[in-house]
Every structure is written in C-alpha cells, then in structure tokens.
Amino acid sequence: MPRILIAGCGYVGQATADLFHDAGWEVEGWTASAESAAKLSDKRYPTVAVDIADTDHVAAHAKSFDAVIHCASTRGGDVALYRRVYLTGAGNLLERFDQATIVFTSSTSVYAQENGEWVTEESAAAPQHETGKILRETEELVLSHSGIVARLAGIYGPGRSALLKRFSSGEATIDPQNDHFVNQAHRDDIAAALLLLLSRRVDAVQIYNIVDDEPILQSECYGWLAAKLNRPLPPVGGSASGRKRGRSNKRVSNAKLRRLGWTPGYPSFSEAMQGSILPSFEIPGT
Ligand SMILES: NC(=O)c1ccc[n+]([C@@H]2O[C@H](COP(=O)([O-])OP(=O)(O)OC[C@H]3O[C@@H](n4cnc5c(N)ncnc54)[C@H](OP(=O)(O)O)[C@@H]3O)[C@@H](O)[C@H]2O)c1
Numbered sequence: 001m002p003r004i005l006i007a008g009c010g011y012v013g014q015a016t017a018d019l020f021h022d023a024g025w026e027v028e029g030w031t032a033s034a035e036s037a038a039k040l041s042d043k044r045y046p047t048v049a050v051d052i053a054d055t056d057h058v059a060a061h062a063k064s065f066d067a068v069i070h071c072a073s074t075r076g077g078d079v080a081l082y083r084r085v086y087l088t089g090a091g092n093l094l095e096r097f098d099q100a101t102i103v104f105t106s107s108t109s110v111y112a113q114e115n116g117e118w119v120t121e122e123s124a125a126a127p128q129h130e131t132g133k134i135l136r137e138t139e140e141l142v143l144s145h146s147g148i149v150a151r152l153a154g155i156y157g158p159g160r161s162a163l164l165k166r167f168s169s170g171e172a173t174i175d176p177q178n179d180h181f182v183n184q185a186h187r188d189d190i191a192a193a194l195l196l197l198l199s200r201r202v203d204a205v206q207i208y209n210i211v212d213d214e215p216i217l218q219s220e221c222y223g224w225l226a227a228k229l230n231r232p233l234p235p236v237g238g239s240a241s242g243r244k245r246g247r248s249n250k251r252v253s254n255a256k257l258r259r260l261g262w263t264p265g266y267p268s269f270s271e272a273m274q275g276s277i278l279p280s281f282e283i284p285g286t
Contacts (some may be wrong), residue, residue: 001026004198005065005100007052007093008072009040012105012155016069016191021045023195028063032072052089062096067198070142071105082134090138094145102147103194106135108183108209110151113250116181120253121151121207143205148197150190153211153252156272157187158280163218164273167225168283172234174219180249181215186266186276193262200260208257213267215251221269228273229283 002025006017009029021027027045030052031037040047050061052072070090074081086104094102110125110132127133139149154162163182166172193210226233254264266272 002066003064005030005068005097007068007070007089009036009047010071010073011157011160012152012187012190013069013071014040015187016071016194017043017045019191019195023199052092053084055092058092058096065097065100067101067103068093068097069103069105069194079130079134082131086138087134087141090142094142094147101198102142102145103197104138104142104147104149106139106149106151108151108153108211108252109248110135110139111250111252112248114248116249116251118251118253121209121256139207143207146205149207150194150197151207151209152190153183153185153209155187155190156184156277158276160187161277161281163221164225164277164281167222167234168281172222173237174222174234175237176219178247179217179219180247181251182218182221183211183215183250183252184269184272185211186264186272189264189266192265193257196260196262209252209254210257211252211254212264212269212272213254214269216269224270224273228278
C-alpha cells in the first residue's frame with residue numbers, strides 16, 4: 001500500500017487526503033495547530049499537528065512515505081510568513097523525505113501576464129510581488145529535487161467562493177476599466193489531479209497547471225450570479241480591494257494536465273456554481 005503525507009490538511013488537503021485514502025493509499029495528514037488536527041479526529045487516517053517550518057518538529061514525526069504533498073497555506077500573510085511556510089517548509093520536507101516524490105501546490109498567481117493572453121507551463125512566470133517571488137523560489141527548489149509543481153488556480157468549492165461571497169455581501173463592484181479573467185479550479189478537481197499525478201508516476205521535474213476549462217471575465221461571473229439569483233448587477237465602481245495596478249490578467253491553460261487524462265468534473269464557473277457551490281452557500285435574502 002503506497003503511503004502519502006498531506007502536509008497542510010486544510011480545504012484542499014482534506015479532500016485530497018480523503019481521495020487518496022479511498023483509492024487505497026495509507027494517508028497521514030498534518031496541520032499547524034492541534035485544534036485543526038483535533039477537528040479531523042473522525043477521519044479514517046491519522047492527523048497530527050506538525051509545523052513543517054520547524055526542522056526538529058518534522059524530524060520528530062518523520063516516517064517513511066512514498067509521496068508528500070506540501071499544501072500548507074499561509075492564508076495571506078507577509079513575506080516572512082511566505083518564506084517560512086513555503087520555502088523553509090518545502091526545504092524541510094525535501095530534506096527529511098528524500099526518498100519520496102514531493103508535490104508542491106503553488107499558484108497560477110506566478111504568471112504576471114497582463115493582457116488576457118493564454119499561458120501554459122512554458123510561459124514566463126515572473127511575478128512582480130515579493131510573495132510571488134518566494135513561490136517561484138520554492139518551485140525551483142522542489143523541481144531541483146526532482147519534485148512536481150502543481151500551480152493551482154483560485155480554489156473554490158463547497159462553502160468557498162471569494163466571488164460569491166463578495167457578490168452576496170454586496171461588496172462586489174464592476175470596474176469596466178479593470179475587468180480581468182478569473183481562473184478557478186474546484187476543490188474536488190484539484191484533489192483528482194493530484195491523485196492522477198502521483199498514481200501515473202509522471203515524469204518528475206514537471207509543472208502542471210490545475211485550472212478549469214474556461215477562464216471567465218469577472219464581470220461575466222457577476223452577471224451570471226445576478227441572473228441566477230435574480231439580483232441586480234453590482235454597481236459600477238473601483239475595486240474595493242484597490243488592487244488594480246500590477247494585477248495580472250491572463251487565461252491559464254490546463255491542456256498539459258488534460259493530456260495526462262485529467263477531466264474536470266466542474267469545467268466551468270456555471271457548472272461549479274450550479275452543481276456544487278450555490279447549494280452549499282447560505283445567501284442572505286434568499
Ligand atoms: N486560496 C487559493 O485560491 C489558492 C490559489 C492557488 C494556490 N493555493 C495554494 O493551495 C494550497 C492549499 O490551500 P488551502 O486553501 O487548502 O489552504 P487552507 O484551507 O488554508 O489550509 C491550510 C492548511 O495548512 C496548514 N498549515 C499552515 N501552516 C502550516 C505549517 N507551518 N505546518 C503544517 N501545516 C500548516 C493549516 O493548518 P491549521 O489549520 O492548523 O492552520 C491547514 O491545515 C496552499 O498551498 C495555497 O497556497 C491557494
């Protein structure tokens with residue numbers, strides 16, 4: 001029975017751990033806090049609080065694994081936290097599990113293209129922000145140790161959609177000057193892609209984008225939600241986040257992953273919303 005460590009058993013990590021377990025893998029999940037580990041105590045696999053950025057802590061909990069997925073998240077945070085969780089965390093996992101295939105869940109945010117062009121794994125990945133540069137540094141570290149980099153698009157799924165949250169809370173605005181493509185991936189499609197990558201024993205030192213089939217303009221997402229929920233369109237105005245300049249605008253291709261045989265269960269925004277996300281959300285006033 002192959003053994004896998006899910007280092008960062010959060011939103012994506014849990015779904016991934018469940019899927020590997022169902023597929024017959026022996027699974028262990030790590031979280032940062034004891035509270036999060038305790039919340040997972042009903043899982044059919046062990047979950048332990050281990051800080052991947054703490055070399056001694058990792059060493060104390062090290063066992064033999066065939067594969068390790070680094071999907072711990074800083075949940076935002078500053079440069080120091082990025083360095084700690086992504087770069088130091090990956091370094092510790094690579095050092096301690098040098099016999100395992102390591103997968104790092106990076107982000108499609110590393111593509112800084114601004115003109116709505118399609119990007120593939122071959123395209124330049126030159127993020128402007130310091131946090132993005134740390135993700136790239138971590139990617140290079142993992143690739144240099146024959147690992148796999150999975151670049152995840154914006155994660156959504158049951159109980160999670162940043163766009164739907166903004167729309168339903170009334171915080172959304174449509175900004176025609178700064179409309180841009182949104183690239184997203186459903187949680188369960190990400191888990192399926194990770195299982196495929198590690199079951200197929202794909203060539204190491206590879207990068208794969210994990211994203212649905214249809215990048216969609218943010219204004220179209222809001223238009224779709226307005227029609228579906230019978231609500232007015234969000235007002236025209238500047239983005240509340242103020243993140244305009246230097247924001248990327250690109251369409252991320254999943255062709256490389258699809259060539260391996262991965263097919264998203266939720267290939268588009270509308271299919272994910274209708275089939276999974278809207279039924280899981282409490283929408284005020286509905
Ligand atoms: N959010 C997005 O749309 C997006 C887009 C692209 C890529 N990603 C990447 O996708 C991955 C998964 O994200 P997610 O949304 O599933 O994350 P999440 O729900 O926030 O879960 C993160 C998990 O990592 C654990 N963790 C954090 N720091 C840790 C540490 N130092 N040592 C061990 N575990 C640690 C957390 O434990 P606690 O609960 O105890 O804190 C939690 O279990 C991350 O690598 C993220 O950067 C996210």
